[in-house]
Amino acid sequence: MIDTLLINTVSTDPIESLETDPEIRLTVLTHPEYAHHYRPDTPVLLVDDVTDLHQVRNTVVELIRTRPIDHVVAPSERGLQPAGYLRSFLGLPGTGYDTANRFSNKYAMKRALAAAGLPVAPFAPLGSLADLPRRATELGWPVVVKPVIGAAARDTHVLADPAAFTELLSSPHAAGLRDCRYPLILERFVDVEAEFHCDGVVSDGVVRFASVSRYVLPPLVRRGRIAGSYTLPADSPELAPIAELHRAAVVALGLRDGVTHLEVLRTGAGFLIGEISARPGAGGIGEMVRLRHGVDLWQALIDVSVGREPACTSTDSGDVVIACMLPARPGRVEYVTPAAALAALPGVVGVRGLVEPGAVVPDESSSGIYAGVVFLRAPTEAAVPAKIAALERAFTLNVSPAKAA
Template sequence: MTKRALILLEGHRGIGSLYVKAAQRLGLHPVTLSADPTQYDYLVAENLEAIRVDTSNVDALIRECCRLQRTYSIAGITGFSGLGDSFYATVGKLCRHFKLRGPDPSSIERCRDKFTQRQLLAQTGVPQPAYRLATKATDVQRAAAEIGLPVIVKPAVGSGSRGVRLCRNVEELAEHTGYLLDGEHICRSSPRILVEEFAEGRYCCADIMGNDVIGISAADFGPSPHFVFREWTYPALLTDDEHRRIADVSLSCLRALGLGWGPTCIEFRWSKRGPVVIEVNPRLGGAPTPQLVQLAYGIDLITEHIKLVIGDEWNLRRKHSHVAAARMLVADRDGTLDWINGESQAAAVPGVSEVKLYVGPKASIIRKGDIRDWMGYVAAASPSLAETETILERAVEFIGWSITPDTR
C-alpha cells in the first residue's frame, strides 16, 4: 500500500517536531520541504525526510510535490510561519494546485499585508488603533504628528514582532524609522511602514479553528520599547462579558478578511473602549500556544489541524479545565553563552510539563527586541492560577546561565 504523506513547508523550532509526531501518530509520513533543512535540529535528530528546495518558488515546489507523488500519496500540505506568513499563502496555492484542503491563498495574502488588513477591518467597523501607511521618513513624522506620540512603528509585512517598536518621542521615532528604511530589517526592498496609535491595556490573544473560538490567552511583555513576550497564561482572566466581546470581534475579523478555514490567532489590547484588534494572524500561533491549549483544555490543536488538512473528522471538545502558563527565558545582555543549566531540576518540579531550551553553550546571543530573543521557556499547569504561578516560580529558580559580553 502506498504511504500517505503529509508535506510540511519549512519547519519551526517551537512546534515543528510536534507536527511531525502528530502526523506519525495519524499514520502519515512527514516530508519537509525547506530552503535549508539543516536549520531545524529536529529533522536531523529524528532522521526525518527533508528535501532542499527553493520554498519561495511555487513552481519549484509543485515540481517537487509531483516527484513525491511517484512514491507517496499526498494526503495534505501545510506549513509554518517561522519565516513569515508568506509560506502559509504558498501552502494555499499548493493545495489549490493539487486539489487538496487548505486555506484561501488570496485571503492569506490580504491578511499578511498589515495595511490591507487594517483597511479591510476598518470597512466593517472592527475596533482597531488609528493607523497610517508611510514609505519615507517625512511620511512617518507626519503620521506620528497626526496620531500623537507615543506610536507603534512597524513593517507592513512581517511576523514575530520583528521590527516592531514603541516610539515615545521624536528621537526614538527618527532612530527606528532609519533602522527600517536603511535596510537593517529583514524586509530590505522599498519598505512600507505602518504607524499606529499605541493602544494601551491588557494583551489578549484569541485562538480559533475554523469559526470556533477555542480559547483566549493573556500575555505580559518585557520592558519598552520592544515587545518581547515574557509570560503567557491560558486562559486569560476575563469576565464572561469580556470573553464574549473578544469572541464576537474575532468572528467579525474572520468575515472581514475572508478567513474561517483552519487556524487563526487574533491579538488584542483591552483598551478604554474595549477589545481593540492589534493583528490578525491567519495561522496557528507558535510555541508555546499549542502546548498551553493542550494543558489547559486537553485539546491538541496540532493534531486537529492535521485532521482538517487531510479531511478527517476533528474534535475540539474540551476534556478538562486547568490554568496553564509559560515563562520565557530571555537574555539580559549580548555576548557568548558560556553555560545554561538547571533544566532537569526545573523539569522535575511537580506540575511542570515542559522545559524547552533553544540555545546551548557557545551560542552567540544578539538581542533583536523580538521573538528571536527567547532562549527557551518553562511551561506548567494546575487547577488554579495561583498554584501554576507558584510552580513556575519554583522551576525557573533552578535555571541559570552565564553570558560573556563581546569585547569587540
C-alpha cells in the same frame, strides 16, 4: 495516501506527527539549515527563501512532475503566503492566496477588519521611511512602525515623537526597515492595560474551539524578562468578548478551515484587535492549550490542512496553565539552570527547549528569542504572579560575549 507538502522553517512541533501519520506521504520544502530536523527517509526540497513565491512555485512545479501534491501544510508565519499561493496556483483545496494574505499581511488584514466594523487602532500604509513623519502627524504621535509581513515583533519600533524617529534613522535598527522587501505599516500607538490572545480551531467556517489567554507582558516590552501567557479561568469576564472578537475576525477575513492565533489589546476605551494569524501560536502556546483543554492545536492544523475533521472537544482541567518563556541574552551560554531543577519547582508540569551551555543566543530584536519554556499549573489567576516570581528567582542564565550565529 494523502500526498502532503510541508512548507516550514523553524517550527518543529508538527514534524513528528506528520512523519508518523499512516495516512500521509510527506514532502518537505525548507531552507538548508533546517533540513536536519527531518528523518532520512523524508523527501526534503531546499530553497534559499520559502517566502520567495517564484522560487517556491518553480521548485514545486518540478516536484509534481514526479510526485503529486494533494494538500499543503504551513505551521509558521513564513509559510502562510507561499502555501496560499501554491493552493491557488495549483488549484489545491484549503486556504487560497487572498485569504492567506489577509491573515499574514497586516495592512490587508487591518483594512478587512476595519471594513467589517471591528475595532483596530488607526493605521496607514507606509511606502518608505521618508514618509513616516507626515503619516505619523496625520495619525497622531506616538506611532508603531513595522513591516506588513513578519512575526515575533521583529523590526517593530515604537516612536514617541519626531525626535525618536530621527534617533531610529541613525541607529543600526533602522536597517531592517530600510532593507525590508515588504511595504511598511504605521499604527497609532495605544496605551495598553492588558494584552490577550485567543487560539482557535475553525472547520467549515465555524469556530469549533477557542481558548483565551492573557500575556504576562506585552510582546513589545518583554525582552530580557520572563514572559509568556496563561489561560484565563472559566469565570473570567474577558472570555466572552474576546471569543466574540475572534469569531468575528474569522468571518471578516474569510477563513473556512484552519487554526488561528488572535492578539487583542485592552485599552481604557475597550478592546482592540492587534492582529490575527492562521497558524498556532508560538512560545509554548500549543502545549499550554493542550494542558488546559486537551486540544492539540498542531494536530488540528494538520487535520484541517489535509481535509480531515479536527478533534477539538475541550476537556477543561479547571485550573490556570502558565507558559513562561525564559529570558535570553545575546552571547555564548556558559551556565543555565538545569531542567531538572526547574522541573522540581512547585506547580511545574513541563520544561521544553531549554538552551544548552555552549549555544550562542543571537542578538536580535525579536520576541521569538528565549531560553526555553516552563509550563506551570496554578489554582487561580490570583496565584499566577507568585508562580512566575518563584520561577524567576530560580532561573539563572550566564553568557559570555560572542558574535551571534
